[in-house]
Amino acid sequence: MILLKTVSLWKQFGETRACNGLDFVVNKGEFLSLVGSNGAGKTTLVNLISAHLQPDSGQILLEDRDITFTTVTERIKAGIARSFQIVNLFDGLSVFDNVALSVFSREGKTVKMARLADRDTDVRREALEVLGQFGLASKTAVAAGGLAQGERKLLDVAVAYALRPRLLFLDEPTSGVSTHEKAQIMDTVSSVVRGGMVTAVVIEHDMDVVFRYSDRIVMMHEGSFLADGTPDEIRANKEVASILLGAPLTD
Amino acid sequence: MTGANPLPNRSLLKLVAAAAPVLLVLILVPGVVGIYQLQLVIYGLIAAIAALGFNLLLGYTGLLSFGHSAYFGVGAYSVAFVVEHVGPHSMEFYLLVGIPIVAVTSALFGYICVRHTQIFFGILTLAISQVVYSLALKLYWVTGGSDGLRVPRPALLLGLLSFSGPEGFQQFVRSYYYYVLGIFVICVILMWVIVHSPFGKALQGIRDNEVRARFLGLRIRRFRWISFLVSGTFTGVAGILWVPLNGLTTPDVLYWTFSGEIVFTTLLGGFRNFTGPIVGGIVFTYLRTYAVASTEYWQLLLGVVLVALVLVLPTGIVGALSRAGQRLSKRNAST
Numbered sequence: 001m002i003l004l005k006t007v008s009l010w011k012q013f014g015e016t017r018a019c020n021g022l023d024f025v026v027n028k029g030e031f032l033s034l035v036g037s038n039g040a041g042k043t044t045l046v047n048l049i050s051a052h053l054q055p056d057s058g059q060i061l062l063e064d065r066d067i068t069f070t071t072v073t074e075r076i077k078a079g080i081a082r083s084f085q086i087v088n089l090f091d092g093l094s095v096f097d098n099v100a101l102s103v104f105s106r107e108g109k110t111v112k113m114a115r116l117a118d119r120d121t122d123v124r125r126e127a128l129e130v131l132g133q134f135g136l137a138s139k140t141a142v143a144a145g146g147l148a149q150g151e152r153k154l155l156d157v158a159v160a161y162a163l164r165p166r167l168l169f170l171d172e173p174t175s176g177v178s179t180h181e182k183a184q185i186m187d188t189v190s191s192v193v194r195g196g197m198v199t200a201v202v203i204e205h206d207m208d209v210v211f212r213y214s215d216r217i218v219m220m221h222e223g224s225f226l227a228d229g230t231p232d233e234i235r236a237n238k239e240v241a242s243i244l245l246g247a248p249l250t251d
Numbered sequence: 252m253t254g255a256n257p258l259p260n261r262s263l264l265k266l267v268a269a270a271a272p273v274l275l276v277l278i279l280v281p282g283v284v285g286i287y288q289l290q291l292v293i294y295g296l297i298a299a300i301a302a303l304g305f306n307l308l309l310g311y312t313g314l315l316s317f318g319h320s321a322y323f324g325v326g327a328y329s330v331a332f333v334v335e336h337v338g339p340h341s342m343e344f345y346l347l348v349g350i351p352i353v354a355v356t357s358a359l360f361g362y363i364c365v366r367h368t369q370i371f372f373g374i375l376t377l378a379i380s381q382v383v384y385s386l387a388l389k390l391y392w393v394t395g396g397s398d399g400l401r402v403p404r405p406a407l408l409l410g411l412l413s414f415s416g417p418e419g420f421q422q423f424v425r426s427y428y429y430y431v432l433g434i435f436v437i438c439v440i441l442m443w444v445i446v447h448s449p450f451g452k453a454l455q456g457i458r459d460n461e462v463r464a465r466f467l468g469l470r471i472r473r474f475r476w477i478s479f480l481v482s483g484t485f486t487g488v489a490g491i492l493w494v495p496l497n498g499l500t501t502p503d504v505l506y507w508t509f510s511g512e513i514v515f516t517t518l519l520g521g522f523r524n525f526t527g528p529i530v531g532g533i534v535f536t537y538l539r540t541y542a543v544a545s546t547e548y549w550q551l552l553l554g555v556v557l558v559a560l561v562l563v564l565p566t567g568i569v570g571a572l573s574r575a576g577q578r579l580s581k582r583n584a585s586t
Contacts, residue, residue: 050466076468088466090459093452101449101456105467110453110474113481116263117449163467 304485357483521567
């Protein structure tokens, strides 16, 4: 079942074709990895689908509904959420409030001015539950700005996850952390995402991580798709291997 | 402080425990001090309300308004107009008429200003307030020009308390003190609830990270606009309360230097703390009064204080005190 589809999506920055007429498909329930060297257009594709950027041409369809020209708010309502490569948190708010704000926003409760946020037991329970799932239950009262890098990456995903999206984009959820932490973060993220039946698209450079956690891998190169298949198929693909070996794998 | 989020009931209890002694002192003040001092405390409370409103924008929404004199002044002038053309000399009536006028003005000007952020926002607020100032100065047949408008002493509590005769002014100040204190308490509670509401959390989210806030589905501009509206209205209420005590409103309260004083007040107390603007309002009122009384170079003195403040106490009085308190409790815990 196709959840999201793009039809010849174009985006050009000056002379650089970041998205070269892409037909991208995300199936319901899969854990998909987008790989490729720096500048391959992965983040641009995610930016287009999440309405962070507008495409030059092409269409974005969510279950056959054209969402190409909808706003960020509308896309979030439709069930598309994302995290960011460079951690994007509310540093002055507590860890708890970061996630609670997501829940408040999703439920349309941020208009409430005459009620204490902490008194909303439903939101409270849900935020604590999400934080527990991401292993941050012991940090709820800490300001988000005071977390360690690995925890910040997890919180960044948790904030997006708390929007209860159908389709979750994670832009390098393990960038900037040690190899050891990478596995921990991905274990947590993949188990929560799969447990919540959320379809996920992950941008990732570490091929060990990609092969281990993905159902499907899509490889990009200079704004186009180079390969698309299961981890085993990608492993066996000679062209992919040469690109991967020829291009730097990390930021 | 690690571990679970403090329970909501406990944090509320802590607040009440901290506020009760302060409130008690404030209630007892008129028994101890003379009329002049009492007037100063009233002015301090009014400045605190103005700064409290201003800080919803600066501290909680991340927008520096340099034109909050406009809302204070519109509050004061709307009362003066009411007195001159219609209506009874009743404080409740002043508030009833003044608050909607201030709210509409804030909504209107805010709608324009929140189209921009940062320095552009600041300049817009400044420009609009200067337009209002020029109007007050030039339309003298309405506003009295630089002479301003007189506002007689109102009756309080629906005419229950009225003040005339030789002791009228003293009686008025004593009663008015409790009146302002009451409204001050209401304003503090209202603002406390607002900044701790889901709406307030959203404002702080927008302050910390606009991009992420947008990707939670928040409509940034609308939040900033409502924040502006509430902020301007609080500052306007301060203007409404100020004018009967001062007995007169002049274009001075619309001039940009008065906006600067509101900024100063908030920085002095600390814009990162809820209580900062309140402490700032009272301290600044005393600071300025004594500076004016002790030297003709009082503006220079205030300037030096401002420079020292930015260099030495960037988090303001409350920020520095709370840091010192944390250090002390840490030391106690370690020994």
